[in-house]
Amino acid sequence: MYRIVIEREDDVYMASTLGKRVAEEYGLNKSQQTKLVVSIMELTRNIVFYANKGELFITPIPSYGIEIIALDQGPGIANIEEKLTNTVRSKTGLGLGLSGVKRLMDEFEITSIIDQGTKVRAVKWLNERQDKYFDYRTYRS
Numbered sequence: 473m474y475r476i477v478i479e480r481e482d483d484v485y486m487a488s489t490l491g492k493r494v495a496e497e498y499g500l501n502k503s504q505q506t507k508l509v510v511s512i513m514e515l516t517r518n519i520v521f522y523a524n525k526g527e528l529f530i531t532p533i534p535s536y537g538i539e540i541i542a543l544d545q546g547p548g549i550a551n552i553e554e555k556l557t558n559t560v561r562s563k564t565g566l567g568l569g570l571s572g573v574k575r576l577m578d579e580f581e582i583t584s585i586i587d588q589g590t591k592v593r594a595v596k597w598l599n600e601r602q603d604k605y606f607d608y609r610t611y612r613s
């Protein structure tokens with residue numbers, strides 16, 4: 473498991489680079505790697521912008537995937553549901569934001585408490601293609 477303290481823009485790149493390395497090492501394909509790296513960038517960028525300081529944990533889960541947890545003790549997020557839908561435009565209009573992370577990753581959970589902080593947990597599966605293979609077999613038989 474890897475833990476990266478997130479305080480500055482540099483830490484965003486540090487976390488992304490490490491995420492890419494772990495993804496390669498554990499056999500995620502190029503497209504999965506990119507989705508993981510973009511998600512790490514979005515979550516850690518949010519920490520720097522809105523919470524000032526936080527942490528990112530990257531944990532490979534053998535035969536399953538790669539879990540990322542972004543944790544901070546910032547102001548928390550009001551109306552999360554609204555912010556997870558594409559109908560609300562992001563402040564900056566850049567990046568994919570939280571809704572993008574939700575779409576890119578295979579599992580996504582967010583917990584946020586006003587004035588206490590935010591935790592986002594997401595997983596990129598290793599067996600995305602295997603699932604499709606199983607679907608195909610089921611359809612054939």
Ligand SMILES: Nc1ncnc2c1ncn2[C@@H]1O[C@H](COP(=O)(O)OP(=O)(O)OP(=O)(O)O)[C@@H](O)[C@H]1O
Nearest residue numbers: 518522546548555562563564566567568569570590
């Ligand atoms: N870690 C966080 N702590 C506090 N508020 C947050 C945090 N992450 C996101 N938010 C709030 O949720 C909103 C939506 O975040 P999201 O990342 O989807 O879009 P954005 O950061 O505004 O724009 P973009 O990511 O597209 O540049 C933010 O504008 C901010 O108000």
Ligand SMILES: [Mg+2]
Nearest residue numbers: 514518569570
């Ligand atoms: Mg953002």
